[in-house]
Amino acid sequence: MPRAAARVAGIAESTIREMTRIAEAHGALNLAQGFPDGNAPPELVEWAVTALRSGENQYSFTWGDPRFRRAIAAKTARFWGWAPDPDSEITVTCGASEAMAASLLAILDPGDELIVFEPFYENYVPLARLAGAEVRYIRLEPPAFRLDVEAVRQVAGPRTRAVVLNTPNNPTGRVFSREELAGLAELCRERDLLLVSDEIYEHFVYGAAVHVPVATLPDMWQRTIAVSGVSKTFQVTGWRLGYVLAPAPLTAAIRKVHDYLTVAAPTPLQVAAARAMDELPASYYQELAHRFARKRDLFVSALQVAGFACSLPEGAYYVMADASRLGARSDWEAARALIRRAGIAAVPGSSFFQGGRRPQSAPLLRFAFCKEDATLAEAARRLASLARPSSPGANERPS
CATH class of the missing domain: 3.90.1150.10 (Aspartate Aminotransferase, domain 1)
Known part of the structure; x- marks a missing residue:
């Protein structure tokens, strides 16, 4: 058989x-x-219809329509105070799930270790295994689900390549504090680890909680891969538009994997999403x-x-x-x-x-x-x- x-x-x-x-x-x-x-948003739907009717129906650039990449860079600067280069540090993918897949496949070799906090969103572990990596788990204890940096320090070993973080978090609803993230960032710098940060829920933050993009912490941009997308924020999960923000050397590797996974995300939807990022008010x-x-x-x-x-x-x-x-x-x-x-x-x-x-x-x-x-x-x-x-x-x- x-x-x-x-x-x-x-x-x-x-x-x-x-x-x-x-x-x-x-x-x-x-x-x-x-x-x-x-x-x-009704205007987003109309912008997609306009793109379809105006002939935006062929392949875009493999790593994303330039208009969409520029809009992502501008929105990132507007909300989070840092501006990735749209030409060398942004990759548009078919959803945040593919963004995570391309990222982990680009950085993990067989035998590498990936640290994952549990409870975790379900696609991290299978993707690590597809890359041939081993997963090391660190449990966040309820009800606070606080990030224990010392636990990470004890688990991280010579084969540890990266840590996956999800904030705001699915499934717990935690938004990790600046203090927690700063401690993790310090450990990543100390142990020369990459930090893959799933931030797809960046605009869903409530009360006194504040979303802190990991890449904005001191000396973290060069070791951070940030994953996000438009599906949650614009309520278009069926559009499958995600993106990866990463320093140029990592982006080059991620783009190679993305090219052979999906070639390109849907062009008319990228054009519409670019307009939404540029034109929807704060x-x-x-x-x-x-x-x-x-x-x-x-x-x-x-x-x-x-x-x-x-x-x-x-x-x-x-x-x-x-x-x-x-x-x-x-x-x-x-x-x-x-x-x-x-x-x-x-x-x-x-x-x-x-x-x-x-x-x-x-x-x-x-x-x-x-x-x-x-x-x-x-x-x-x-x-x-x-x-x-x-x-x-x-x-x-x-x-």
């Missing part, structure tokens, strides 16, 4: 996408996958954060009223909740029970830990609250209707 490559044998399918299919099969509200169910981003903070407050309150223990996320648009209320013995049982009893789909928390395992003293579920107010109100109504815990079901996943 034909066989697949050994490097893919241990890679499981995405639990997040699996839960989306399960939600659809059961007619459940999909609070598992992090896509908004609202519309993109008030758009302010209102975005305000609107999602309100969604956060509404949904977290509904979870707590229904008996789920959780705290307010500082950023991104996810919340991890203790689902002991459901009387389940594991997070997968809790996810099944929630679909069966309330018609709500969430992601079992174990999928964000190494090997899909974590201590089950408190089954965790991750919810995405990036939904329209009507969807969240219906979710709150269904959560409130939950009766006393019922007997847990079988151990199999729902199908």
Whole structure:
């Protein structure tokens, strides 16, 4: 029989996408996958239509339409105070996921080690393994999920090549402080480590929290790879437009990988996104954060009223909740029970830990609250209707 490559044998399918299919099969509200169910800014859609009708329908430059790269550089300077060179330090990719893939494949050799903080977004570990690297894990402890630099110091060894960081964080909602990031940056300089910073939720920050791009810290730009994109900020997850900001030598390597992965991101969508970055006012981003903070407050309150223990996320648009209320013995049982009893789909928390395992003293579920107010109100109504815990079901996943 034909066989697949050994490097893919241990890679499981995405639990997040699996839960989306399960939600659809059961007619459940999909609070598992992090896509908004609202519309993109109407002017952005019109700019995309204009680009399509004006003939912007062929390949762009492999590493991104020059207009889009210039807009990314200008927006980065406007918001974060540093201006990457659009010609040599910006690569446009097919989504932030491809940005991360191209980056890790460009910097990791077989036998290298990559440090990942858990709970983690699910694509970091499979990508490291596809590169032939080994993953070393550092657990961030709830409820604070603080970044412990000394733990990183103990884990980092002679084969450690890089650290992956995600801030604002999916799935915990943490926005790491300047103090935490400065400590990690100091260690990266001391040990000559690269820092791959996933900042796709950079504009989803609430309350007193402040997003600090790692590349803006002293002497960090030359060892930082920053990943972001437009899918979350402009509510166009289906457009698949991401980008990588990195110093020129690393960008050259990343572009080689990107070229053979996808060639180029969609041209008309890049043109439209460039106009959005150039023309949408600062008030758009302010209102975005305000609107999602309100969604956060509404949904977290509904979870707590229904008996789920959780705290307010500082950023991104996810919340991890203790689902002991459901009387389940594991997070997968809790996810099944929630679909069966309330018609709500969430992601079992174990999928964000190494090997899909974590201590089950408190089954965790991750919810995405990036939904329209009507969807969240219906979710709150269904959560409130939950009766006393019922007997847990079988151990199999729902199908």
